[in-house]
Every structure is written in structure tokens, then in C-alpha cells.
Amino acid sequence: MIHMFKRLLDFSGTERKRLILSFVFHMCNSVFEMLPIMAVLSVLTGILSSLSGSAMPVKTVWISFGTMLLSILGRILFINLSSVKGALGSFSMCSKWRMELGEKLKRVPMGYFSEHRLGDITAAVTTTLGDLETSAVTVMEAVAGGFIHAAVIGIWLLFYEWKIGILMFIGLLFSLFIYAKTQKAGVKYSMRRQAAQAGLVTGILEYIQGMAVVKAFGLAERSDKSMDAAISESAEANIVLEKVFSCLAAVFQMVFKFARFAILIAAPYLLLQGEMSPEKCLLLIVASFMIYTTVELAGSTAAVARVVDASLDRLEAVSKMPMLDEYGTDITPDSCDITVSNISFAYNEKEVIHNVSFFVPHGTSCAIVGPSGSGKTTLCSLIARFWDVREGEILLGGINVKDYTCDSLLKNFSIVFQKVYLFEDTIENNIIFGKPKATKEEMISAAKKACCHEFISALPDGYKTRIGEGGSTLSGGEKQRISIARAILKDAPVVILDEATASVDPENEWELQKAIAELTKNKTLLMIAHRLNTVRGADQILVLEDGQIVQHGKHKELIREEGLYRRFVEIREKAIGWELGGRS
Numbered sequence: 001m002i003h004m005f006k007r008l009l010d011f012s013g014t015e016r017k018r019l020i021l022s023f024v025f026h027m028c029n030s031v032f033e034m035l036p037i038m039a040v041l042s043v044l045t046g047i048l049s050s051l052s053g054s055a056m057p058v059k060t061v062w063i064s065f066g067t068m069l070l071s072i073l074g075r076i077l078f079i080n081l082s083s084v085k086g087a088l089g090s091f092s093m094c095s096k097w098r099m100e101l102g103e104k105l106k107r108v109p110m111g112y113f114s115e116h117r118l119g120d121i122t123a124a125v126t127t128t129l130g131d132l133e134t135s136a137v138t139v140m141e142a143v144a145g146g147f148i149h150a151a152v153i154g155i156w157l158l159f160y161e162w163k164i165g166i167l168m169f170i171g172l173l174f175s176l177f178i179y180a181k182t183q184k185a186g187v188k189y190s191m192r193r194q195a196a197q198a199g200l201v202t203g204i205l206e207y208i209q210g211m212a213v214v215k216a217f218g219l220a221e222r223s224d225k226s227m228d229a230a231i232s233e234s235a236e237a238n239i240v241l242e243k244v245f246s247c248l249a250a251v252f253q254m255v256f257k258f259a260r261f262a263i264l265i266a267a268p269y270l271l272l273q274g275e276m277s278p279e280k281c282l283l284l285i286v287a288s289f290m291i292y293t294t295v296e297l298a299g300s301t302a303a304v305a306r307v308v309d310a311s312l313d314r315l316e317a318v319s320k321m322p323m324l325d326e327y328g329t330d331i332t333p334d335s336c337d338i339t340v341s342n343i344s345f346a347y348n349e350k351e352v353i354h355n356v357s358f359f360v361p362h363g364t365s366c367a368i369v370g371p372s373g374s375g376k377t378t379l380c381s382l383i384a385r386f387w388d389v390r391e392g393e394i395l396l397g398g399i400n401v402k403d404y405t406c407d408s409l410l411k412n413f414s415i416v417f418q419k420v421y422l423f424e425d426t427i428e429n430n431i432i433f434g435k436p437k438a439t440k441e442e443m444i445s446a447a448k449k450a451c452c453h454e455f456i457s458a459l460p461d462g463y464k465t466r467i468g469e470g471g472s473t474l475s476g477g478e479k480q481r482i483s484i485a486r487a488i489l490k491d492a493p494v495v496i497l498d499e500a501t502a503s504v505d506p507e508n509e510w511e512l513q514k515a516i517a518e519l520t521k522n523k524t525l526l527m528i529a530h531r532l533n534t535v536r537g538a539d540q541i542l543v544l545e546d547g548q549i550v551q552h553g554k555h556k557e558l559i560r561e562e563g564l565y566r567r568f569v570e571i572r573e574k575a576i577g578w579e580l581g582g583r584s
């Protein structure tokens with residue numbers, strides 16, 4: 001329990017003070033909760049003395065009334081202060097964690113996302129932090145506060161009537177023992193619950209993302225099955241957790257029933273033996289119903305406490321994600337030439353880039369061609385340091401990409417992926433994504449250069465039009481051009497471009513080429529090229545096969561050689577011929 005409390009405080013970072021204050025106020029509330037016992041004691045003493053003939057002093061009534069009133073007011077004040085500080089502390093703590101995880105995710109190698117399921121990360125940021133947000137402080141206060149509250153009453157009892165005090169402590173120690181057992185037993189089940197939650201999020205994400213495939217291939221039944229399995233597992237994990245904890249909670253409650261019973265027997269016994277006054281006996285009988293109330297409440301939150309502990313475990317694991325630029329510095333290179341020397345790279349065990357070297361001088365273009373799976377995308381990802389090379393090095397402006405911070409490195413790159421992703425936001429915000437402080441004029445100028453101003457202006461809300469998640473409300477060509485406008489506005493000195501392979505209509509194709517020409521003007525350009533015209537115009541061409549450069553040079557040189565490049569050109573020329581033939 002103390003360990004969990006310490007972990008929560010470590011986890012709370014700058015919100016530590018608020019959480020401690022919330023706990024202190026909760027303790028103050030406990031003190032005011034104890035006051036009624038004093039009031040009961042003075043009234044009982046008065047009643048008993050009135051039974052023996054002397055009237056209860058009016059002062060006693062007033063003192064008891066005052067004590068009760070003070071207790072009520074104190075409790076209202078401190079429970080409010082404690083709730084406000086606790087809520088502010090836990091919500092701020094979790095929102096800071098969400099932001100921090102978001103920031104960290106930008107700096108992890110892409111491999112992290114394939115090794116950790118999207119659902120795990122999503123669940124950590126949503127449900128796991130949600131659990132902490134709503135339960136952590138309340139549970140800690142209930143558990144720690146409950147036991148401290150009972151311990152304070154026990155100490156008072158030791159002074160007031162030590163034999164009963166010892167009885168009370170025996171009950172408390174037993175309950176602590178059962179509580180510790182409960183927590184230990186809960187480890188397995190709460191971890192299962194966390195995993196099930198993550199599985200459920202993964203299942204739902206996959207189901208929604210793959211909806212088009214589900215519809216197209218009529219696999220609704222198969223897909224439903226995996227979703228149903230995730231839902232069932234989540235339900236079962238929660239039920240098992242509740243079952244285990246409710247059994248242990250019942251044992252926990254039994255301990256108090258027995259302890260109360262023991263006090264109820266012991267107090268009259270001591271009275272009969274003449275070792276205790278009648279008012280003391282009466283007070284202890286009344287007090288026996290009150291002393292364990294707060295600690296009993298702690299028992300009922302045992303399951304949630306275990307979930308909080310498991311949430312902290314999960315967040316600790318997620319927050320230990322590897323940072324690419326832990327030792328990087330902010331660097332602005334003098335030039336943007338790219339040197340790739342003797343690099344090798346493997347996804348897990350499978351090496352897909354083998355000893356590749358080349359140099360792209362500042363302001364020149366380099367086209368990468370090669371069959372599917374030859375490593376073109378991987379090579380570009382390594383240059384932008386989405387992954388780290390296994391061997392060799394990549395330099396930007398003569399400086400190893402590993403020496404940059406991710407931010408200062410990526411400032412130099414505008415990357416246009418073949419598969420465009422647009423955020424569920426306005427078109428304007430999607431375009432200024434790479435340069436949030438851009439003026440409206442700059443944004444429109446970029447859109448004009450990317451040939452998308454016309455179609456955007458024709459939309460009812462123009463640049464303020466909201467687009468669906470992933471750009472689902474736009475055509476493929478429109479999305480491409482918006483992503484190019486975004487890259488033009490960023491105006492980075494190096495452009496990495498994965499040329500679209502999807503066939504676009506001639507109007508779109510022409511506009512797309514115009515947009516790309518604007519984007520790549522005077523830049524160091526690295527492009528995965530599919531169109532013959534693009535390849536022909538490149539300053540150098542790399543031909544990749546099975547992760548190795550098999551040919552390297554200009555179009556005029558390579559076309560003369562027997563090899564993969566010539567075959568690539570022949571196939572492309574034939575394809576153009578077929579296209580023209582098809583159209584005529």
C-alpha cells in the first residue's frame with residue numbers, strides 16, 4: 001500500500017503537491033469524523049450521572065452539540081478541499097501524461113509501433129489513464145486514510161482502555177493481512193483485465209479500419225468473431241476480477257465483524273469484573289460500530305486499488321519507450337546533401353538493406369527504382385530516421401542523423417507519402433500542419449502551387465471545410481494535392497517523395513505533376529519513382545534489387561547497360577503504349 005502510494009506520487013510529477021494536499025485534507029476530514037465519538041462520550045457520561053441522581057449539566061449538552069456541529073462543518077470543509085485538490089491533481093496529472101506520451105511517440109523508432117499493438121498504446125492513453133484519473137486518488141485516500149484513521153482510533157483506545165485497544169489492533173492487523181493477500185491475489189487478474197482492455201481497443205480499431213475489406217469480401221462473420229472474442233474476454237476478465245475480489249472482500253468484512261463482536265463481549269465482561277466504569281462500557285459499545293467504518297470502505301475499493309497498481313505498471317512500461325534522439329542536439333546543417341555509407345538494416349531478424357552507399361549533392365535529384373519489396377521505402381525511411389540503421393551511417397549536411405534531435409532533423413524534410421493521411425480537421429489546418437504559424441496568404445499560395453486552390457474554393461466552406469478522418473471525404477487525387485500543398489508550405493530543403501502509382505485521370509495527373517514540380521523546385525530530392533518521365537529527368541538513378549544497389553547512374557548511361565533498369569524502362573514504355581492504345 002505504501003509502495004503504491006509512493007509510486008502514485010512519483011508518477012504525479014508536478015501535481016505531487018496537489019495530491020499530497022488532497023491527502024492531508026482527507027486526513028483532517030478523518031479527524032473531524034472522530035469528533036462525534038467525543039460528543040457521544042460526554043453525553044453518555046451525562047446520562048449515566050443523571051441516572052445516579054445528579055442532573056446532566058447544561059454545559060455537557062452544549063459541548064456535545066458544539067462538537068457535533070464542528071464535526072459537520074469541518075467535514076464539509078475538508079471533504080470539499082480534498083475533492084477539489086484530488087480532482088484537479090489527478091486530471092492534470094493524467095492530461096500531462098497524455099501530452100508527454102504523445103510527444104514521446106513522435107520520437108520513437110517506427111519499429112515500436114509494429115512491436116506494440118496500436119491497441120496497447122491507445123488503451124494506455126485512454127482507458128489506463130482514465131482508470132487512474134477517476135480512481136487513483138479516491139482509492140489511495142480510502143485505503144491509506146482508512147487504515148490511518150483506524151490506527152489513530154486504536155492508539156486513542158490504548159490510552160482510554162488498553163485491553164479494548166489491543167483487541168481493536170488485533171482486528172486491524174488481521175484486516176491488513178487479508179488486504180495484502182487480496183492485493184497479491186489480484187495481480188494476475190488485474191493484469192488480465194488490462195490486457196483484455198487493450199485487446200478490446202485493438203479489436204475495435206481493426207474492425208473499423210478494416211470495414212471496407214470486410215464489406216468487399218463479405219467476411220463480416222469472420223471479423224465479427226474476433227471482435228466478439230475480444231468483447232467476451234474483456235467481460236470475462238472483469239467478471240473474474242470482481243469474483244475474486246468480492247470473495248476476499250467478504251473475508252475482509254468478516255474480520256471486522258469478529259473484532260466488533262469481541263469488543264461487544266469484552267466491554268460488558270470488564271464492566272462485570274469491575275474493571276471498567278458503566279459509561280466507558282457504553283461508549284466502547286457505541287464506538288465499536290464506528291471504529292472500523294472507514295477501513296471497511298478501504299476493503300470495498302481493494303479491486304480498484306489493484307487496477308490502479310496495474311495501470312501504473314502498464315504506464316511505466318509504455319513510458320519506457322526507446323527515444324531515438326535521447327542524446328541528440330538541435331542542429332541546423334549548412335547544406336543538405338545526403339551521404340549514405342555502407343548501411344545495412346533489418347526488420348527484426350530479416351535484413352532488407354545490405355551494404356548500401358550513395359551520395360546526393362545539395363539541390364540535386366535522385367530517383368530510386370526497383371521491384372516491389374526491393375527496399376525503396378525502407379531506404380527513404382532510414383534517411384529521415386524513422387528507423388535506425390544497423391550498420392553504416394547516414395549524414396545530412398555532413399552530420400550523422402543520429403546526432404540531431406528528431407525535431408531539428410525532420411525540420412529539413414518534407415515527405416510526401418504515396419498513401420496520404422489527412423487529419424479529421426479543416427483543410428486549412430491540414431495544410432498548415434507543417435508550418436502552424438503560416439499566414440493565410442502563404443497557405444493559399446501553397447494551395448495554388450499544389451493546384452488545389454480551385455477545388456477547395458468550390459467547396460461550400462472553402463478552406464474551413466472539415467474533412468473526415470484520413471481524408472475520407474476527398475478523392476485520391478485531391479488528397480494527394482493537399483498533402484503536396486502541406487509539403488510546399490513547409491518548404492523544407494530536402495523532399496522525399498513516394499510517387500503515386502494509383503492511376504489518376506489525365507486532368508488530375510497533369511495537375512499532380514505540376515504540383516510536384518513546384519514542390520521539388522531547388523530542393524535536394526529523393527524520390528521513389530514509378531513514372532518514366534520522372535526517372536529520366538533525375539540527376540542520378542539508383543536501381544535497387546533485394547536491398548542492394550545493382551545499378552547506379554544517369555538515365556542515358558543506364559539505358560545502354562543490360563540489366564534491371566532497361567527492363568524497367570521497357571515495361572514502362574509498353575505500359576504507356578497500352579494506355580495510349582486503349583484510349584485511341
Ligand SMILES: Nc1ncnc2c1ncn2[C@@H]1O[C@H](COP(=O)(O)OP(=O)(O)OP(=O)(O)O)[C@@H](O)[C@H]1O
Binds near residue numbers: 352370371374375379
Ligand atoms: N514494417 C516492416 N516490418 C517487417 N518487414 C517489413 C516492414 N516493412 C517492409 N518490410 C519488408 O522489407 C522489404 C522491403 O520493403 P519496402 O517496403 O522497403 O520495399 P519497396 O521497394 O518500397 O516496396 P513497394 O514498391 O512494394 O512499396 C520487404 O521484403 C518487406 O516485406
